[in-house]
Amino acid sequence: MTEVRLRYEDGTIRVEGDLSGAVPADVVEYDPRSETGRAPAVAYPQVRTALTEAGLSVADDVLDLPTLELETSYRLREYQQAAVNAWRENNNRGVVELPTGSGKTVVAVAAMAALDTPTLVVVPTLDLLDQWHRELDREFDEPVGRLGGGSQRVESLTVSTYDSAYLRADELGDRFGFVVFDEAHHLGGQGYRDIARLLAAPARMGLTATFERPDGAHEVVADLLGPVVASRSAEDLAGDHLAGYDIKRIEVTLTPEERETYEQNQGVFTDYLAQSSITLRSGSDYQELVKRSGTDPRAREALLAKQRAREVMMNAEQKLDRLADLLDRHREDRVIVFTAHTDLVYRLSERFLLPAITHETAADERREILARFREGAYSRVVTANVLDEGIDVPAANVAVLLSGSGSKREFTQRLGRVLRPTGDGDRATLYELVTEETAETRVARRRR
Numbered sequence: 001m002t003e004v005r006l007r008y009e010d011g012t013i014r015v016e017g018d019l020s021g022a023v024p025a026d027v028v029e030y031d032p033r034s035e036t037g038r039a040p041a042v043a044y045p046q047v048r049t050a051l052t053e054a055g056l057s058v059a060d061d062v063l064d065l066p067t068l069e070l071e072t073s074y075r076l077r078e079y080q081q082a083a084v085n086a087w088r089e090n091n092n093r094g095v096v097e098l099p100t101g102s103g104k105t106v107v108a109v110a111a112m113a114a115l116d117t118p119t120l121v122v123v124p125t126l127d128l129l130d131q132w133h134r135e136l137d138r139e140f141d142e143p144v145g146r147l148g149g150g151s152q153r154v155e156s157l158t159v160s161t162y163d164s165a166y167l168r169a170d171e172l173g174d175r176f177g178f179v180v181f182d183e184a185h186h187l188g189g190q191g192y193r194d195i196a197r198l199l200a201a202p203a204r205m206g207l208t209a210t211f212e213r214p215d216g217a218h219e220v221v222a223d224l225l226g227p228v229v230a231s232r233s234a235e236d237l238a239g240d241h242l243a244g245y246d247i248k249r250i251e252v253t254l255t256p257e258e259r260e261t262y263e264q265n266q267g268v269f270t271d272y273l274a275q276s277s278i279t280l281r282s283g284s285d286y287q288e289l290v291k292r293s294g295t296d297p298r299a300r301e302a303l304l305a306k307q308r309a310r311e312v313m314m315n316a317e318q319k320l321d322r323l324a325d326l327l328d329r330h331r332e333d334r335v336i337v338f339t340a341h342t343d344l345v346y347r348l349s350e351r352f353l354l355p356a357i358t359h360e361t362a363a364d365e366r367r368e369i370l371a372r373f374r375e376g377a378y379s380r381v382v383t384a385n386v387l388d389e390g391i392d393v394p395a396a397n398v399a400v401l402l403s404g405s406g407s408k409r410e411f412t413q414r415l416g417r418v419l420r421p422t423g424d425g426d427r428a429t430l431y432e433l434v435t436e437e438t439a440e441t442r443v444a445r446r447r448r
Contacts, residue, residue, distance in 0.1 A: 003057040006048065008174035011198035013039045013047050013062060023050045041173045041200040042224060045091075062200050065118050065177050068156055070140050072113040074106050079237065083107045083230035087205060088114065093226030095184055095206035099234040104207040105132070107230075108180045109139055115203055117177030118156040122165045122195060124183045126363070132159040132182070162192050169198035178203040185210065187224065188217030196224035245428040249444070251436040252318035262438060265309035272302035313438040314340055314403035320351070322433055326400055327352060327380065334373070334396035335380040340403040342384050348402075354382040399430045403440075 004017030015023075015037035019030050023037070027050045030037035039047045044062055051058050076084065083096045084107055092115065098104050112119050121132050126149045136144045136157050145155030147164035154175065165172070179199055181187050184206030187196060196204070206225045212218045222228070234245070254262060273279075276299075278289050292299040327335065339345055342358045349356035355369045355378050372378045373396075434444045 003059055004051055005059040006044075006051075006062050008041065008062045008200055011041050011170035011173055011194075013041055013044050013200065015039070015047065015051070017056075019051075019054075019056070023047075023054055040197050042197045044200040045202045063174055063177055063202075065175075066156065068116045068118065068142060070113045070116050070142070072109050072139055074109060074139075076106060076110055077103070079230075079232050080107050080110070084110050084114070086229040087111060090226055090229045092178070092203035093205075094229030095208065095211055095221065095225055095227065097208055097211045097228050097231040099232065099237060100209050102232065102237055104182075104209075105135060108182075108205055108207060109135070111180075111203075111205055112140075112157075112178065115178050117203065118175060119158075119178040119180065120165070120172065120176040120199070120201070121157075121159045121180045121182065122162055123159060124162050124186050126161065128182060129159055129161055162186055162195065165195045166191055169195045173199045173201075176201045178205075180204075181206045181225065184208045184221055184225065185212075185218065187221045193220060193224065245430065247430050247432065249432045249434060250322055251434050252316055252322055253436055254312070254316055254438070255318070258312050258316060262309050262312045265305040265312070266439070268305035269302045269309065272298055310439075311341070313435045313440050315344055316435045319402055319433045319435070320348070323348070323400060323402060324352070326398075326431060330398050331379075333379070333398045335398040335400065336396045337380065337382040337400045337402060339382070339384055344403070345382050345384050348382045352382075354380055357381060357383040359384070397428045399428075401430060401432045403433075 004015055004019065007014045007016065015028050015030070016035065018035050019028065019032075019037060023030065027043065028037040028039045028047055048058060048060065079098070080103055083098070087094050087096065087107075088111075092111075096104060096107050098107070108121070121136070123129050123132055129146065129148050133144055133146055136142075136159065140157060142157050143155045145153045145158035146160075147154065147158060147168065148161035152164070154172070158176075160168075176199065179196070179201040181196070181204075185208050186192055187206065204225045206221060211221070211228055211231075276292075278292075289299060289303065293303050294300075323337065337348060337354065339348070342360065345356050345358050348354055355373070357366050357369055361369075369378065369381060373381055432444055434440050
């Protein structure tokens with residue numbers, strides 16, 4: 001029987017030996033003169049299977065990994081165990097889609113304990129890097145490495161930011177048998193895809209609250225990690241494992257002055273669209289408009305007018321009046337106020353004396369605010385997009401969505417911030433404040 005040898009080399013699988021056309025070219029790019037072939041590291045299981053099925057003897061030097069002894073003290077809930085089982089049945093590949101606060105980390109930790117293999121966890125933010133590092137260090141009797149935030153230490157269990165993993169993926173590709181991508185929708189980004197392509201790890205898991213991306217790049221993620229193998233919505237888990245919840249929509253009206261400003265600027269925008277060939281049916285259509293604005297003064301004015309109309313719509317004065325009512329009504333509750341704009345965060349912070357968290361807030365200050373929120377010293381905070389994902393937010397039971405995008409992901413993440421179980425049987429509430437007779441009504445309908 002002909003023997004071939006597999007090696008890992010800089011993000012690829014090197015195949016050495018005479019294949020004699022036994023393996024399809026779409027699996028291994030083969031050079032018969034040198035009797036060597038190459039395939040991307042992500043295809044390692046596929047390459048090995050194809051060679052074996054072709055009747056070749058395989059000497060596999062790709063992954064020479066120790067067997068760990070990983071034990072977890074977690075007691076999985078029914079849906080968490082079902083997710084692990086579904087992932088295992090899919091050959092240890094796939095995406096687990098569960099709402100914020102439902103314990104996606106627990107699912108990954110249980111999978112790690114089941115495999116007992118060196119594992120890389122990839123996360124999008126430094127806050128998640130800290131959280132995962134603490135979690136693995138507490139749960140397992142193994143040193144935990146860290147890539148990101150000034151540290152570059154690799155261990156059998158390692159947590160890395162997407163950026164650090166991207167920079168070092170080719171040298172890490174044969175160090176791990178299992179890779180977990182937290183907030184896996186980020187893997188759809190052009191650069192980050194290479195992380196999964198350069199790793200040979202056959203076991204792969206993606207964790208996310210909302211898998212689908214508006215640009216369709218979730219299909220690329222499915223190719224790299226496997227399909228969605230388990231999915232539960234907030235509605236599925238509400239009442240038993242997450243807080244029950246109500247979504248209340250409050251419509252507000254523009255003042256006569258705001259209405260005049262809105263209509264005037266919205267008219268400039270719609271008039272330009274009517275005279276151009278752009279229909280704005282997708283994100284790519286909007287990008288085309290942005291490109292045109294670089295050379296076409298009318299396109300630039302249309303975009304500026306659209307922005308002015310949007311600011312009026314999202315920052316309507318009546319929204320602030322209704323927010324005052326809601327803050328008064330929920331004096332005894334934990335409240336998070338979400339907006340789309342950083343400048344409005346600071347206005348609300350000053351007007352209502354609310355602690356503010358934005359992308360400009362230093363990490364130490366943010367941690368202090370959230371710690372005081374957790375302890376009850378603060379009962380409310382206001383933020384833009386920085387708390388949507390990647391940060392461990394203390395339990396709150398009221399969210400006020402003052403303004404936002406049409407993104408289903410953004411809406412789901414913000415709802416998830418008030419769904420963590422508190423054990424007191426209370427229901428969570430999310431208020432949507434929507435300016436009537438404006439484009440915001442369509443935005444709200446799209447995200448719902």
